[in-house]
Amino acid sequence: MTAVVVTRAGTAGRVGLSAAGLLALLLAAAPYLVTSDITHTLVDLFVFVVIATMWNLLAGYGGLVSVGQQAYLGAGAYAVIALSVHGGINAFLAVPLAALAAGLLAVPLSFLAFRLHGGYFAIGTWVLAEVVKLVTAQIGPLGKGSGASLTTVSGYDPDIRVAYTYWLALAVAAGSVTAVYLLIRTRTGLQLTAIRDDGIAAEAAGVRVRRAKRLVYLIAGTGTGAAGAIVCLNTLTVQPESVFSVQWSAYMIFMVVVGGIGTIEGPIVGALLFFGLQQALSAQGPVYLIILGAVGVAVVLLAPRGLWGSTVGRTSISVFPVGHTLR
Amino acid sequence: MTTLVVDGLRRRFGPLLVADDISFRLDAGRALGVVGPNGAGKSTLLNLISGALRPEAGTVTLDGRDVTARSADERCRLGIGRTHQVPRPFTDLTVFENALVAAGAGGGLRRTAAYRAASAALDRTGLRKYANERAGRLPLLDRKRLELARALATGPSVLLLDEIGGGLTEPELRILIDTVIGLRGAGLAVIWIEHIVHALVEVVDELLCLATGRVIAHGEPSAVLGSREVREVYLGEELEEGIAG
Numbered sequence: 001m002t003a004v005v006v007t008r009a010g011t012a013g014r015v016g017l018s019a020a021g022l023l024a025l026l027l028a029a030a031p032y033l034v035t036s037d038i039t040h041t042l043v044d045l046f047v048f049v050v051i052a053t054m055w056n057l058l059a060g061y062g063g064l065v066s067v068g069q070q071a072y073l074g075a076g077a078y079a080v081i082a083l084s085v086h087g088g089i090n091a092f093l094a095v096p097l098a099a100l101a102a103g104l105l106a107v108p109l110s111f112l113a114f115r116l117h118g119g120y121f122a123i124g125t126w127v128l129a130e131v132v133k134l135v136t137a138q139i140g141p142l143g144k145g146s147g148a149s150l151t152t153v154s155g156y157d158p159d160i161r162v163a164y165t166y167w168l169a170l171a172v173a174a175g176s177v178t179a180v181y182l183l184i185r186t187r188t189g190l191q192l193t194a195i196r197d198d199g200i201a202a203e204a205a206g207v208r209v210r211r212a213k214r215l216v217y218l219i220a221g222t223g224t225g226a227a228g229a230i231v232c233l234n235t236l237t238v239q240p241e242s243v244f245s246v247q248w249s250a251y252m253i254f255m256v257v258v259g260g261i262g263t264i265e266g267p268i269v270g271a272l273l274f275f276g277l278q279q280a281l282s283a284q285g286p287v288y289l290i291i292l293g294a295v296g297v298a299v300v301l302l303a304p305r306g307l308w309g310s311t312v313g314r315t316s317i318s319v320f321p322v323g324h325t326l327r
Numbered sequence: 328m329t330t331l332v333v334d335g336l337r338r339r340f341g342p343l344l345v346a347d348d349i350s351f352r353l354d355a356g357r358a359l360g361v362v363g364p365n366g367a368g369k370s371t372l373l374n375l376i377s378g379a380l381r382p383e384a385g386t387v388t389l390d391g392r393d394v395t396a397r398s399a400d401e402r403c404r405l406g407i408g409r410t411h412q413v414p415r416p417f418t419d420l421t422v423f424e425n426a427l428v429a430a431g432a433g434g435g436l437r438r439t440a441a442y443r444a445a446s447a448a449l450d451r452t453g454l455r456k457y458a459n460e461r462a463g464r465l466p467l468l469d470r471k472r473l474e475l476a477r478a479l480a481t482g483p484s485v486l487l488l489d490e491i492g493g494g495l496t497e498p499e500l501r502i503l504i505d506t507v508i509g510l511r512g513a514g515l516a517v518i519w520i521e522h523i524v525h526a527l528v529e530v531v532d533e534l535l536c537l538a539t540g541r542v543i544a545h546g547e548p549s550a551v552l553g554s555r556e557v558r559e560v561y562l563g564e565e566l567e568e569g570i571a572g
Contacts, residue, residue, distance in 0.1 A: 004439070004446045006423075187431045187441070194417040194428040201415035204377060206403035206433025206481050262419065326423040326446060326458040 005327040008185070016319030024174045031163035039166040043234045045275040046169035047227045048255060050176045052267035052274075054223040055252035057180050060262035061192040062216035063199065065118075067249045068125030071109065071132040072102040072221040074244035076228025078136055081238055084152045086141055091153045092164050095172070095229040102225020103218055105132070110217045114210070126246060133244035147239030150232055165233045172226045181264050181320045183219070188212060189322065196262065254292070258299045260306025264320040269308045330354050331407075331485050331516055336375050336385035338540075345371045346382065347540040355484065358507065358517040360527035360548065363537035364560055369520045370412055372537065373487045376518070377409040378402040389485065403433040408483025412490045412520075414470035418463030422454050425462050425473055426480040433481025448480035451506060468494055479510075486510060488519040492526050504529050524552070536560070 031039050051073065058064045079098035084091040109128050116124040137145045153161050183189050194202040195209055203209050232238050251274065259270025277295065281288040303310035312318075331353045338346040345368040353359050361369050374380040376387055378399035386395045394402050403409075408429075417425050426445035430436045436444055449455045452472040457465065462473060471491050478486060492503055500523065507530050511517050521527045527534070527548075534551040536544040538560040544551040551557055 004442045006442045187437065190420070190424060190428055191432055193420055194425075194432075197417035197419055198415045200379065201411065201417065201477075202428065202432070203399040204379065204403060204409055204411070204415075205429040205477055206400050206435075207428065208400055208432070323421065324424050324427060324442075325421075326442075326449075 007325045007327060008321060008323070013318055013321030016317075016321075020177075020319055024170070027170055028167065031166055036159045036162040040162050040234065041279070043162075043166055043169040043230060044278075045271060046166075046173035047230050047234075048251065048271035048275055049173040049268055050227040050230075051224055051248065051252050052255035052259065052271045053173075053176045053180055053264075054220040054227070055249075056256045056261060056264075056267040057183075057216055057223075058220040060256060060266075061184060061189070061196055062213050062220075063196040064213060064217060065122050066113075066125040066220075067122045067246065067253075068113075068127070068129035069220065069224045069252060070244050070246060070248040071125075071129035072106060072224040073228035073231065073248050074129075074133060074136065074238075074240070075102040075105050076225030077232040077238045077243040078142055078148075078228075079225070080229045080232040081142060081148045081150060084150065085148065091150060091233060092168060095168055095226060095233070098229035098232075099172075099222050099226035102228065103222030105225075106218045106221030109221075110214050113217070114213065126249070129244060129246070133240050136244070137240040143238075145240060147237055147242075150236045150238075153233070153236065165230065168233065169230045172223075172230060176223050176226070177264065177268065177320075179219070179223075181322070184264065184320075184322045188215070190324075192216060193262075254296055256306075258296060258306055260309030263306070263309050264322070265312070265318070266306045266308040270306070273307070330388075330390060331376070331518075332386075332388040333376065334386045334388070336372070336382045336387070338371060338375060338380060338382050343540075345540045346375060346385075349375075349385070349537075349540075349542055351535060351542070351545060353485075353516045353518065355516050356511060356514050357533070358511045358519060358531040360524075360531035360534045361518060361520045361537060362522070362524060362527065362534060362551075362557075363543075366539075367537040367560075368540040369537055370489055371540070373409060373489050373518070373520065376485075377407055377487055379409075400432070403481055403483075404435060406482075406484035407487065408433065408478035408481045408485070409487040410471070410474035410478050410489050410491050414467070414474050416462035416465065416470050416473055418461065420462055421459050422462050422465065422473060422476075423449060423458040426476050429477040429480035430482070433483075436482075444482060445480050448476040451479060452476040453502070468499075475506075483515065485516045486518070488517065488521070490520055490522065492521050492523050500526055528552075 055069060058066055076098045079101040080094045083089045083094040083097055113121060113125050113128060142148055191207045192212055194207060195212060199209055255270030255274045256267050260266025277292060281291055334350050336346050336349040349372060363369050375382050378397060386393055389405055423445055426448045427441055430441040430444040434444055449458055452475050454472050454476055475491055492500055504526055507517060531548060533546060534548040535542060536551055536557045543556045544554045
């Protein structure tokens with residue numbers, strides 16, 4: 001019998017992983033090196049990395065194209081207000097609990113959303129997000145339609161507060177990417193990729209398709225909720241119209257599609273590009289949106305698998321190797 | 328001993344009856360060939376057994392266990408492996424990973440055991456040399472082989488084959504025939520839909536002929552092929568060509 005040897009990561013992958021780890025450590029030192037204005041801005045980048053990574057897990061691996069992930073972003077943000085302002089919990093410690101709350105919200109919503117498929121699923125998730133927003137805007141202690149402020153962090157020195165927020169955001173971003181990477185490497189991760197490619201064939205091969213999709217939906221809800229909690233800490237206010245805005249979904253789709261759907265690196269590339277464009281152009285008003293649209297169209301036409309997927313993704317080089325090579 | 332029992336299966340697509348009271352029993356180590364003109368309901372029958380379709384009436388029993396209400400993925404894990412007539416590869420995964428999904432999910436295997444089962448399935452179907460190619464890049468015939476590899480990697484006790492021989496050259500067909508004979512010899516119950524009747528009769532113990540969703544003949548291959556009803560539905564042409572070929 002032939003010996004069966006399977007390898008998971010080549011040299012490039014080991015180098016890539018080490019580089020990613022080093023980069024995370026370097027970023028962790030930023031509060032000591034740069035001003036709090038810069039770290040405050042970088043939190044936005046980490047939030048983008050998280051929501052893009054989570055949306056990619058959902059759509060790129062689970063085949064669940066949702067336009068309603070803002071439900072979890074908003075729920076995470078509001079959960080920080082509820083836990084900290086009303087529950088008396090430290091605002092920074094409330095972040096993991098807020099993520100968990102968003103994940104719990106995903107359980108009942110998944111049963112509603114999973115009754116629909118394809119385009120109907122997409123619209124259905126949007127409707128659910130609107131419902132979550134409308135319900136939240138009815139809750140008196142949470143400020144109804146005008147929102148609420150995170151008053152419990154006013155005792156912190158601003159620089160310290162921004163540094164804590166920054167570290168938390170970095171940890172959530174690194175944690176999200178790592179969690180998705182480790183998940184995709186497992187047996188379940190391989191099955192998710194199979195589901196995305198052909199759900200019927202996956203079922204015929206014994207894959208528990210529904211269970212795998214629900215798992216992904218819950219993880220994405222939790223991760224997006226963590227991002228929402230960070231948004232709350234960074235902006236210190238929440239408003240239903242902003243944290244539950246469908247614009248978040250547009251951001252997620254833009255970053256993932258432009259970066260490269262179905263790859264772990266792609267959403268990070270997309271988040272970097274989106275963050276860069278936003279920093280460089282958001283003062284330009286409508287011109288910024290036109291350029292954003294043009295970039296999206298150009299990438300879809302010229303590099304349909306996204307910037308990462310159409311370039312490095314076509315080689316065997318990978319920062320986060322997930323494949324199996326039979327020797 | 329695995330026994331598949333199909334009893335009174337019935338299914339309609341709109342006004343069209345595509346499975347009309349189909350019943351048979353198949354023991355382990357036996358092979359059943361299914362023939363019939365296009366649109367006779369052959370693939371529908373396979374879909375009803377694999378769980379891709381639910382019947383309106385009738386039952387599918389595996390080893391005495393009624394699996395009619397079970398989903399397709401559950402039936403696969405219970406031992407019903409299948410191929411698709413139009414191949415459905417996981418295009419972005421490699422050939423090896425395609426088989427690995429099946430070994431892990433359908434076969435319930437992990438790590439080394441899964442690697443071994445997937446690798447063995449590739450060896451058996453001649454796909455080993457393409458192991459690390461993306462499945463989406465395979466030409467049609469290799470995609471058909473991949474369907475078989477994936478079904479085998481699930482470690483089935485009942486194997487459902489849907490026209491995997493079409494388009495093969497005579498030597499390739501020979502290899503496929505020997506493979507299926509080997510699988511039957513290893514104790515699998517095989518159901519094989521195929522238009523190439525001369526290949527079928529080399530492998531199968533019994534033949535079942537479908538027309539408009541009904542079983543019009545079932546039994547020993549030569550008796551089925553010789554029956555008047557079977558010759559009538561084929562208008563005496565396609566089938567004889569098959570036998571002569």
